[in-house]
Amino acid sequence: MLHATALAGLLAVLAACAQGGTTAAPSPAPTTAAPQLPDAADALVLSVEHTGGFTTPEMLAARLPVVAVYADGRVFTEGPVIAIYPGPAWPNVQVQQIDRDDVRTLAQRALDAGLAEDGDLGSPPVADATSTRFTLQTADGTFVREAYALTDGALNDGALNDGALTEGRDWPDSGLTEDQREARARLAELRDALTDLPATLGPEAVGETEQYEPTAVAALVRPYTEPADLPAPPELPW
Numbered sequence: 001m002l003h004a005t006a007l008a009g010l011l012a013v014l015a016a017c018a019q020g021g022t023t024a025a026p027s028p029a030p031t032t033a034a035p036q037l038p039d040a041a042d043a044l045v046l047s048v049e050h051t052g053g054f055t056t057p058e059m060l061a062a063r064l065p066v067v068a069v070y071a072d073g074r075v076f077t078e079g080p081v082i083a084i085y086p087g088p089a090w091p092n093v094q095v096q097q098i099d100r101d102d103v104r105t106l107a108q109r110a111l112d113a114g115l116a117e118d119g120d121l122g123s124p125p126v127a128d129a130t131s132t133r134f135t136l137q138t139a140d141g142t143f144v145r146e147a148y149a150l151t152d153g154a155l156n157d158g159a160l161n162d163g164a165l166t167e168g169r170d171w172p173d174s175g176l177t178e179d180q181r182e183a184r185a186r187l188a189e190l191r192d193a194l195t196d197l198p199a200t201l202g203p204e205a206v207g208e209t210e211q212y213e214p215t216a217v218a219a220l221v222r223p224y225t226e227p228a229d230l231p232a233p234p235e236l237p238w
Contacts, residue, residue, distance in 0.1 A: 038071050046069040046134075048067050049063070093214070098206055110134065114186050119183060
């Protein structure tokens with residue numbers, strides 16, 4: 001009986017200590033540090049470009065990025081060109097200026113869009129389309145994501161009609177899973193945000209569009225090839 005009484009007293013003391021103790025403070029929520037930009041001012045931070053597709057080798061070699069954002073805040077895009085063939089030899093490269101903090105904001109937006117992920121983005125059943133390649137460079141490394149036929153919005157929504165893209169109808173789907181469509185939609189939203197910075201950052205955050213003045217150029221040439229299926233043009237006196 002004595003042992004039982006002592007045991008009951010010990011349990012009562014332990015219970016009182018437990019009730020009188022302080023509750024442990026909750027662990028702080030993890031925080032996500034903003035991406036650190038490269039130190040070099042002329043380092044490329046973020047770019048969107050089209051690769052592949054049904055076009056000529058010359059066009060592939062000379063294709064410019066859709067948008068390129070540098071660490072010093074310069075944003076390069078290609079402006080409109082006259083609708084003639086062949087087009088002008090000199091591309092209409094334009095440049096705008098944003099703050100370095102806004103460059104960091106765009107880098108964070110790229111991470112939020114999944115540029116550091118490596119999940120399968122699928123391959124819609126459409127021939128000769130371009131792929132859209134996203135590149136992000138931070139102090140932690142370089143991240144690249146590439147999505148085939150991302151510009152075909154209706155197909156990404158799952159509509160296909162004998163090769164013609166038709167949204168909202170009961171045609172066979174694009175073969176993309178829900179996860180793939182969601183991941184591709186985030187990349188498409190990122191592309192749209194980067195190509196409309198006044199809407200993304202605010203009109204006051206983006207400088208005026210100016211014509212880019214290069215300090216060096218590169219010329220792409222190849223030997224002339226006589227057309228095999230066309231008659232030779234007549235010689236003209238000089």
